[in-house]
Amino acid sequence: MTLQTHNRPNLVAVAKAAGVSRSTVSRVINDDPNVNAATRERVWSAIHTLDYQPNRVARGLASGRTQVLGLVIPQGVATLFSDPYFAILIQGISTACSRLDYSVMLWLAEPDHERRTIHQVLHGGLIDGVIVSSMLADDPIIAALVERRMPCVLVGRHPDHPEISTVDTDNLSGARAAVTHLLRLGRRRVATITGPQNMIAGADRCAGYSLALRDAGFSADPALIVESDFTEAGGYRAMQQLLPHHPDAVFAASDLMALGALRALQHGGLRVPEDVAVIGFDDIAAAALADPPLTSVRQSIQQLGHSAVELLLTQLDGSRITGPEHRVFPPTLVVRRSCGGDPA
Amino acid sequence: MTLQTHNRPNLVAVAKAAGVSRSTVSRVINDDPNVNAATRERVWSAIHTLDYQPNRVARGLASGRTQVLGLVIPQGVATLFSDPYFAILIQGISTACSRLDYSVMLWLAEPDHERRTIHQVLHGGLIDGVIVSSMLADDPIIAALVERRMPCVLVGRHPDHPEISTVDTDNLSGARAAVTHLLRLGRRRVATITGPQNMIAGADRCAGYSLALRDAGFSADPALIVESDFTEAGGYRAMQQLLPHHPDAVFAASDLMALGALRALQHGGLRVPEDVAVIGFDDIAAAALADPPLTSVRQSIQQLGHSAVELLLTQLDGSRITGPEHRVFPPTLVVRRSCGGDPA
DNA sequence: ATCCTCGCCGGGAGCGCTCCCACAGCGTGC
DNA sequence: GCACGCTGTGGGAGCGCTCCCGGCGAGGAT
Structure with a gap:
């Protein structure tokens, strides 16, 4: 019936061993202050000698919470x-x-x-x-x-x-800071590769991009905004789509997409950051290891x-x-x- | 007390609604064949109208298995x-x-x-x-x-x-096949970047490497075996260690390490695969996307x-x-x- | 008619806990 | 003296199920 438990001790066993009632053992286990110090000691030692471990399922049933x-x-x-x-x-x-x-x-x-x-x-x-x-x-x-x-x-x-x-x-502020940074460095045709717009984070990061442009007095060029899917392969495709429009910077809404963009840029014979600057999002481990190392918006997951x-x-x-x-x-x-x- | 359950129906409630005993309801839920078809029907409809869901904690306590x-x-x-x-x-x-x-x-x-x-x-x-x-x-x-x-x-x-x-x-066969492949292609100084040797998979892949060499009648050069840690950065460092010994091929015990090795080779000005051939292990998604695309031993995780x-x-x-x-x-x-x- | 089987069903017991109430014992204050 | 508190303890009830035993009626074998 019980599969694993080969007669594990229960509350009653401990109570018997300690010479108290099961209520008292329960109190000890649950750190109830209303237990005499000496009794508490006895109970604990019984618990240890029997190697008792409270059954979490029973506890869950009785208390209504399972932890x-x-x-x-x-x-x-x-x-x-x-x-x-x-x-x-x-x-x-x-x-x-x-x-x-x-x-x-x-x-x-x-x-x-x-x-x-x-x-x-x-x-x-x-x-x-x-x-x-x-x-x-x-x-x-x-x-x-x-x-x-x-x-x-x-x-x-x-x-x-x-x-x-x-x-x-x-996400919005992070994206905004990234794009603002690109603009400060003199980039004027800043593109973005967004995440799926039905994801909140995707939409927020895109909004941050737009806000940064507006902050700096630019208007967003729809041709420089490509929606993708947060994957490396998606970033690659998106970058290929962007290339004909000659961006001089790209903000990708995830590092994976940024890495895909890097790959597309290299295949296209463009230098990073000389021809196109790239910034990602997340700061995953691979970002620092990319060639060139990827600027990224770090969040602590x-x-x-x-x-x-x-x-x-x-x-x-x-x-x-x-x-x-x-x-x-x-x-x-x-x-x-x-x-x-x-x-x- | 019970935190979430706002009086969810229990077995008894369903039994009452269906006009049977709780045992019968239990039998229905557990697909016990000994229930009359008509009764079964009544019970199921009661279950559905009450939106009953068996309590898995109680079930776990009673039966001794929690699923x-x-x-x-x-x-x-x-x-x-x-x-x-x-x-x-x-x-x-x-x-x-x-x-x-x-x-x-x-x-x-x-x-x-x-x-x-x-x-x-x-x-x-x-x-x-x-x-x-x-x-x-x-x-x-x-x-x-x-x-x-x-x-x-x-x-x-x-x-x-x-x-x-x-x-x-x-793992052994996989590694062996990879190294044999390199040898068949004419590589003669085949190095390996191993995983930690206290991990079974790490040791097995290393053993496969050695066996492949022996199969082909070569003896392993200790200088061409470097232990690493299954990470990209570790692979990079290991490859740098290998470079002075001029391998013409590297079998890395994981794709991550292989990618690190690729990076080290590129930094060292060596061409892949012309100067050094590289094979990884796992065939993670990034392998196919690497530059050049990484040959790898695929396992279905x-x-x-x-x-x-x-x-x-x-x-x-x-x-x-x-x-x-x-x-x-x-x-x-x-x-x-x-x-x-x-x-x- | 009797026995036994078999499908179908109900209820008791119990899984191992927690929670609540009861109660003993002691001290304190009037 | 009694009322009242407060600490420390025991035991009943119950959480929502499963499992087992036993019973009832129908049907076939004897």
Whole structure:
């Protein structure tokens, strides 16, 4: 029946060994102050000699919380898995969780399974809350979560749902700073390779590009804006599309796309940064290693993950009812050779 | 108390609605054949109108299995997260699980938390079994799992533990094929950049290199073997170390290292493949996009993940007691420009 | 008619905890 | 003296399921 447990000790066993009731053992485990110091000592030693480990499933059933968080990465986004973004995010969330004695359950929501998945996530009672890393503007999963009152936090802001807590990088400012930097260096035909415009981050970074141009008194040339898909191959294609319009600088909304653009420029016989300056976004490890090293807008994905966990847990705390919180982290421009100028 | 559930219906509610006992509802949910077709129908309709979803925690407590698998990626390896390997593995395992109605719980075992983590994994009762993606030869977690009789499957073979089921790529053959290919093309000073030799895969790929040389009647020159760490930067450094010894070919034990080697070669003013041929391992997406496109040994990481889940579930099945199984998948050499010759 | 089987169903017990209430014992204040 | 608190402890009830046992009626074998 029970598959793995070969008669693991339970609360009662510990209680018997320590000569107390199971309530007292439970109190000790849960750090209830109302336990005599000597008793507490006895219980702990019984716990250790028996190598007792509380059963988290039973605890979950009795208390209504499982100390497990869900991490949902919706379909479509999961296909972008070549992007280190998700790996780092998962890492950040996972380490934050284990530090706080929570576990993380992963759902890569597939197209066909998505509906069933949502149901399980919501009603299975397996998880206390959920972190959703969707950047799709119209993602149905978010509405479903709200409706079911499942505590959740979004990674990446979402304009339609101000009532949900979010953590996000200030994509707009980051993009704006990058483009402004290019303009200051004297570039006049600054192009951009955007992410999908149905992703919030994609749209925000594009908006930052436009704002920077407006700030400097330029108007955007539609021919210099190409939408792509956050992948290297997509960046390559987009750059090829841009070449006939002779940009002297390109801001790519992700490093992967910037690397693709570099490749296209090299194939086209153009020098970076002499002929075309390039700036990416994310500052992934590969950016510094590119040839030439890629200037990029750095965001701390780890920090995003940590914050998301933190926000979710305060929400679960329940002792204080807090409204939604929206944490926005400013990215920083990391200047390297690819944008020209003088990388002091 | 219960945080999220706003009076979700339970078994009893469904039973009442359908005019049967909770046992019957349970039987219906668990596809027990001993239920009258008409009754079954009534129960299902009650389930749907009430939007009932079985509580997986309660089910787990009562039945002793939670339908949750653990995925453990030990520390040290987690720092290699820039390698797409783990992202793809996670994806493969996750999709296989959700197809089979299992969930996956992620543990990135950190150094300091590792001991506690092991305990939780083993005794928490939260998971039915665990997939361990450790390639460290001396990983203590494996011994711990065996000792506790936790059902588990390793991704990557482990010489010391034949009693545990494993899935693995035939690293030795893959490496051997790559190096043999280089030798057939007339290269005579074939170097290798190995992975850490305390990782099984690293050692196996190195052994494959040596075997290929021996097959062809050459003896390995120690100066042409440099140990590295599976990263791009590591590959770069290793290649710089190799340059003074004038290799005319390099087999790198991972694509990331091969890309690093490419970069070092370019910086050193050497042409690929004219001066030095290069072959990598894994065939990650970036391999095909490299300049020149990288010949690589392709392994299907997705397939590894799927198989791991499959093996673990048959182990959990319990209806038939099966011995350990070791599935080895042959990799294939994907020939591109970086190794020279004629990529037909 | 009796026995046994078999499909179908209900209810008790229990999984291992948490939570609440009860209660003993002691001290404090009037 | 009694009322009241406060600390420390025990036990009942219950979380929402699964599993097992037992029972009921229908049908075939004897």
